[in-house]
Amino acid sequence: MRVLIADDHDLLRDTLVMYLEGQGGIETASVGNFADACARIAADDPYDLVLLDYNMPGMNGLAGLRTAIAMGTGQRVALISGEATRRIAEDALEAGAAGFVPKSLPAKSLINAVRFMAMGEQYAPIDFMTAVEEKVTNPLADKLTARELQVLQGLTEGKSNKEIARDLDIQEPTVKLHVKTLYRKVGAANRTQAAMIAREAGLY
Template sequence: MRVLIADDHDLLRDTLVMFLQAQGGIDTESVADFDAACARITADAPYDLILLDYNMPGMNGLDGLKKAIAMGDGQRVALMSGEATRQIAEDALESGAAGFVPKSLPAKSLVNAVKFMAMGEQYAPIDFMTAVEETQCNPLAEKLTARELQVLKGLTEGKSNKEIARDLDITEPTVKLHVKTLYRKVGAANRTQAAMIAREAGLF
């Protein structure tokens, strides 16, 4: 079984490769961005599964997924993400993805998912696809728009405006505008305070 993993987070990528290769019988290659993935898809022998990170450089979300599917000549392509919503997962599956894999999956489940998809099945974790959005019941969440919530989540994860912009596929000035607005709405003076308020409210 041959698997290609494309993800810009070195630690996660290396850990995935290690877990998969430890299974035996899985030949795993890895790259750090979408352009490198495309180069491998074109140059290498066919893969049983190509696993793409939704937010890596050059990916452009679902556009990258569709491009990889089109150029893969029948190779199976799956999406992996720690940020994507259930709607994105559903759109990916409708676009022909072999599956959707949240990065929060335990290692054993992830390995099983990769094997499952490589054998021709479509995968998406039931609990993720059927989860109810709990943030809508939170009083603090009700003050914010969906985009402001996404930006606030980025702040709680210690991300810079540039990183949040890349994750959400919006411009950095737009992120700055959302940050300023959500500061006012939650009563925060800076990033650290906003993150603390969000965590104390049980948002993330």
């Protein structure tokens, strides 16, 4: 079984390699960013499973997942994350991910998950997927739709409309429309002001 691990945290990456190779029968390769992961997928013999960190450099979240899946070398691709929400996990599975693996998973469960996914099954821990998430109310967030909140987050990260459109897999004119609407809702005149309002409200 061949597994590629892509994560920008050296300690975590090395620990995963140690855990998996210690089981025997699992050959691993590891990289620290999405570009290197794509290069290895393209150049190496097919992997049974590719584990992508949701937040590593170049990943762009679900956009990176879709790119890796579409490379078409037969590999199965799963997300691993210490921060992603259940909604992100659900979206990843819907997009064709082999699974979603929280970084909080115990070592034995992680190894079992990797084997499970490499054999062609889809994996997500039941307790994570069924946990009741605390709903934190925020007066500013209550004014905006879910998509407007995603666009606003992109603004706070300094992204262009084109980058936000790519991350959310929507058209750039649609992003412009959302930006205009959320300006009106939050009382902002421009991108910088919208980002400042969001940060002051404790949204991001």
